[in-house]
Amino acid sequence: MNDNIETKKAILCSVYSTEEAASAEASLAELERLLETAGGECVAVLTQVREAPDRRTVIGKGKCEELCRLCNDLEADIVVFDTDMSPSQIKALEDEIERDVQVIDRSMLILDIFAAHARSAEGTLQVELAQLKYTAPRLVGHGREMSRLGGAASGSIGSRGPGETKLEIDRRRIRARITSLEAELENVARARDVIRKSRERSGLKRVAIVGYTNAGKSTLLNRLTEAGILAEDKLFATLDTTTRKYTLPAGSEILLTDTVGFIRNLPHHLIKAFRSTLEEAVYSDLLLIIIDASDPEFESQLKVTEELLADLGAADKPKLYVMNKCDVCEISDVLREISADGENTDFASISAVTGEGVDTLIEKLERMLGQGKKRVRFSLPMSAGAVLNEIYSNAENVEVDYTPEGMEVKATVDEKLYGKFSRYITEEE
Numbered sequence: 001m002n003d004n005i006e007t008k009k010a011i012l013c014s015v016y017s018t019e020e021a022a023s024a025e026a027s028l029a030e031l032e033r034l035l036e037t038a039g040g041e042c043v044a045v046l047t048q049v050r051e052a053p054d055r056r057t058v059i060g061k062g063k064c065e066e067l068c069r070l071c072n073d074l075e076a077d078i079v080v081f082d083t084d085m086s087p088s089q090i091k092a093l094e095d096e097i098e099r100d101v102q103v104i105d106r107s108m109l110i111l112d113i114f115a116a117h118a119r120s121a122e123g124t125l126q127v128e129l130a131q132l133k134y135t136a137p138r139l140v141g142h143g144r145e146m147s148r149l150g151g152a153a154s155g156s157i158g159s160r161g162p163g164e165t166k167l168e169i170d171r172r173r174i175r176a177r178i179t180s181l182e183a184e185l186e187n188v189a190r191a192r193d194v195i196r197k198s199r200e201r202s203g204l205k206r207v208a209i210v211g212y213t214n215a216g217k218s219t220l221l222n223r224l225t226e227a228g229i230l231a232e233d234k235l236f237a238t239l240d241t242t243t244r245k246y247t248l249p250a251g252s253e254i255l256l257t258d259t260v261g262f263i264r265n266l267p268h269h270l271i272k273a274f275r276s277t278l279e280e281a282v283y284s285d286l287l288l289i290i291i292d293a294s295d296p297e298f299e300s301q302l303k304v305t306e307e308l309l310a311d312l313g314a315a316d317k318p319k320l321y322v323m324n325k326c327d328v329c330e331i332s333d334v335l336r337e338i339s340a341d342g343e344n345t346d347f348a349s350i351s352a353v354t355g356e357g358v359d360t361l362i363e364k365l366e367r368m369l370g371q372g373k374k375r376v377r378f379s380l381p382m383s384a385g386a387v388l389n390e391i392y393s394n395a396e397n398v399e400v401d402y403t404p405e406g407m408e409v410k411a412t413v414d415e416k417l418y419g420k421f422s423r424y425i426t427e428e429e
């Protein structure tokens with residue numbers, strides 16, 4: 001879907017206060033990755049330290065002139081600001097710059113990527129809704145009309161609009177479309193609810209794979225379940241949730257769900273639009289928090305992840321922190337400290353690509369879900385020879401004592417056997 005995006009030359013702009021300097025730098029580096037993911041090329045970066053962004057043009061007058069010059073000299077097609085902008089700020093800047101460039105903000109760029117990557121009906125509806133609410137007001141009514149809302153397949157950065165909406169769209173139509181999209185999404189949400197309830201009834205434990213974008217969530221689910229999800233070195237490769245059954249070593253089945261990645265400054269309207277998808281984490285019994293240990297920014301990325309989980313109401317779930325990509329980096333001690341924080345947390349380091357550490361991860365997962373093997377004592381009557389036979393063939397380390405009353409059997413059993421003969425269990429370790 002991304003194939004026919006022409007490469008646009010982009011200038012990235014960031015305005016920040018002195019205190020924000022460190023995080024602004026990381027955010028700007030990420031903006032560049034977002035741009036690449038969207039198919040653009042960064043030809044220059046312009047930064048300005050200001051205590052507050054200029055109300056009219058975000059950057060100050062001098063910087064505006066510099067930007068204008070850069071646009072001309074470098075023949076830029078697009079300017080991307082690393083902050084949210086109002087429609088009038090976008091218009092003012094486009095007016096200031098002589099060259100015919102397009103000015104967009106971080107949210108619009110993210111939405112653009114979402115538009116290119118959305119695949120499911122729900123994802124497409126959610127993106128279209130968010131674009132109509134956010135991008136459209138920033139495009140309409142300032143000369144260029146809605147020609148930029150061109151449909152996902154046809155466009156280049158900033159122009160991929162909701163598919164069915166064409167040139168002639170006006171505000172009234174946008175409002176009507178928003179209303180109908182909201183109704184459609186409600187239906188989809190209801191259908192999702194039905195599926196969720198049926199999953200609940202199945203009694204299977206649910207584990208959500210969550211984390212920062214590009215951490216390796218899909219790669220891990222693919223490794224475990226051959227789910228065949230697209231995993232690539234791009235931000236927001238996954239926009240839809242995928243759930244697969246997985247059988248733990250002790251025999252019990254669980255449901256594993258791959259989710260949309262998180263990112264810093266995830267636009268609020270996007271969180272709202274994607275809430276039902278993001279909420280998958282809320283309905284799980286345990287969170288596998290995947291961290292890209294090879295990324296120098298992993299600590300701040302983890303912070304963003306934890307904050308978003310808290311926003312979604314999933315902060316109190318049991319958490320298993322997974323330091324991924326251990327094939328290409330050293331695992332820092334920072335994570336061990338974090339995971340030592342809570343009662344219901346643990347830590348594993350893996351490589352989703354090579355498979356290193358994955359067995360240990362699964363053992364921990366099994367233990368945290370309380371579905372591991374258990375050492376128990378059965379008190380069996382003499383007549384229960386068939387039960388003893390079954391224990392012999394399915395359990396480990398079986399020890400039998402014959403007593404006048406019957407048989408005392410110690411064995412390490414999986415959940416299935418445990419459930420099947422629980423009426424004979426008199427002791428558990």
Ligand SMILES: Nc1nc2c(ncn2[C@@H]2O[C@H](COP(=O)(O)OP(=O)(O)OP(=O)(O)O)[C@@H](O)[C@H]2O)c(=O)[nH]1
Pocket residue numbers: 211212213214215216217218219220230231232233234235236237238239260261262324325326327328350351352353354
């Ligand atoms: N070296 C190395 N690369 C990995 C590992 N796990 C994932 N990757 C790479 O990291 C990139 C992102 O992986 P994905 O599985 O798409 O990440 P994700 O978390 O699903 O990302 P989004 O869906 O975009 O949020 C891909 O290029 C993977 O090949 C790993 O253990 N080691």
Ligand SMILES: [Mg+2]
Pocket residue numbers: 217218219230231237238
């Ligand atoms: Mg993914």
